[in-house]
Amino acid sequence: MLVCASCKTAFPVDRPRWRCECGSYLVLSASGMFSPGDLAGRPASLWRYREALGIEDSTPAVTLGEGFTPLADATLDGFPLKLKLDFLCPTGSYKDRGSAVMITRFKSWGVSEILEDSSGNAGASIAAYAALAGIRANIYIPQSASAGKAAQISMYGARLVKVPGTRADTARAAWNAASDIFYASHNWSPYFLAGMKTAAYEIAEQSAWNTPDWVVVPVGGGGLLAGLYLGFSDLLKAGIIRSMPRLAAVQSANCDPVYRAWLQGLSDVPGAEPKPTAAEGIAVAQPVRGKAILEAIRGSNGVVRTVADDLIWDSVEALGRQGVYVEPTAAVAPSALAAMRKEGLIAAADRVVVILTGSGLKATDKVVEHYAAQEPAMAGSGAPMHRV
Ligand SMILES: [Zn+2]
Structure with a gap:
């Protein structure tokens, strides 16, 4: 139901x-639940958890093998942690978890054309899975979105509509068009959210069902955070894990409506007036699922933190020095860790998982732009662009 x-x-x-x-x-x-004993021999994708996705066994999956991404060991600021490399999903972002499940359902419904609005990653992901399913896709993105994401959407054969103004203006333009075409918004679809739960199942399975102390994620629309909370709650309810990790939601200081609502003890998230930020993927002025986001944070004894853009760029560099190239939006989560450790919120012995959501290759135009503006003399000279 x-x-x-x-x-x-x-x-x-x-x-x-x-x-x-x-x-x-x-x-x-x-929706049902899998049992860990049944997982051996199943595909190394999110479809190994099919019982929990709300998709019947008889429905063919629209899949590119998404999910079951590596949980890699790394060291940041001198502390060990695990990085969930979700940018290794087929379109370069974790959004494929939601798109695969949502588009599978749309195909079973016989939907022939959809409309989506996105800051870029969800649009690219939905365009890819729609192409695979033979569904026509209309994708609305902000004019300012990274060139890599726009190119991806076009290459998947979707009709790309670039909307001037903010992310909210893009949502409004799509909303107006949705009276004629089925609105496939990832921020609204319960099937997209069901796909997000699989990030929690994977972290738990890859940790031998011994959940970490903290899971740290960037938050804009909050789908990943809400999905993680649902997923870990499923596992707790089924007796598969013994404890819920604390969920840390990190926002850009230039667009922080969830942070403000959490600080004020509100039960829903009122809109905020966003300023431009390098973290384009989470520049959401008012998330649809505000209540679910705040429930996830409070229900997991979690926290919300904000980070300034210069810290985000520092994290892009620090991850790069670990061999990991992510877009600025994905670097938001690790950029909050140092302050959380200093506050004593994260103890030295705590086991921390950071989910890295989007590939740096999508935002290379923004990376080049940023460093060219910082060190014009260095750009294009072949010299190292970093400041350290
Ligand atoms: Zn109702």
Whole structure:
């Protein structure tokens, strides 16, 4: 069943629907659960957890082998931690977890054309899986989105619409067009969220079901954070793990509506006026799932932190020196760690997992732009561009 998060009206899962008549988003109820003993021999993708995805066995998966990304050992600021390399999903971002499950459902519904708005990564991901499923895709992105993401969307054969202004302007333009075409928003779809849960299942399985103390993620729309909380909650409920990791949500200081709502003890997230940030992927002024985000943070005894853009760029560099090239949005999560350790929030012995969400290759134009503006004499000279 699809159940309204607000008025609790229930809808069957066998026909297309993206929200309740009352205007609220839908949640997927009564999905099943896998047992760890059954996983041996299953594919090394998120489909190994199919029982928990709300997709029947008889429905063919639209898949490129997404998920089951490495959980790699690394050292940042002198401390060991684990990096979940989710930018190694097929389109270069963790969004493939949601797209694969959502597009699988759309195909089973017989949906022939969809519309999506995104800062870029979700649009590219949904365009890829729509192409695979033979579904026409219309993708709205901000004019300012990274060139790599826009090129990707076009190469997947989607109709790309660039909207001037903010991320919110892009959402509004898509919203207006959604009266004619099925709205496939990743921020609304319960199936997209079901796909996000698999990040929690993987971290748990790759840790031999001995969950870490902290899982640190960047937060904009909050799909990954809400999905992690649901996923770890599923595992706790089924008795597969014994403790819930603390979830740390990190936002850009230039767009921090979740941080403010959390500080003020609110139960939902009011809109904020965002300023430009290098973390384009999380520049969301008002997340649709505000309540779920705050529940995930409080329910896991988690925290919200914000980071300034210069710290984000420092993390892009620090990860690069570990052989890991991510986009600035993905570097937001690790850039909060040093302050959290200094506060005593993260103890030296704590086991920390940081999810790295998007590949640096998508945002190479922004990386070049940033360092060219900083050191014009160095750019293009073949000299190292970093400051250290
Ligand atoms: Zn409703």
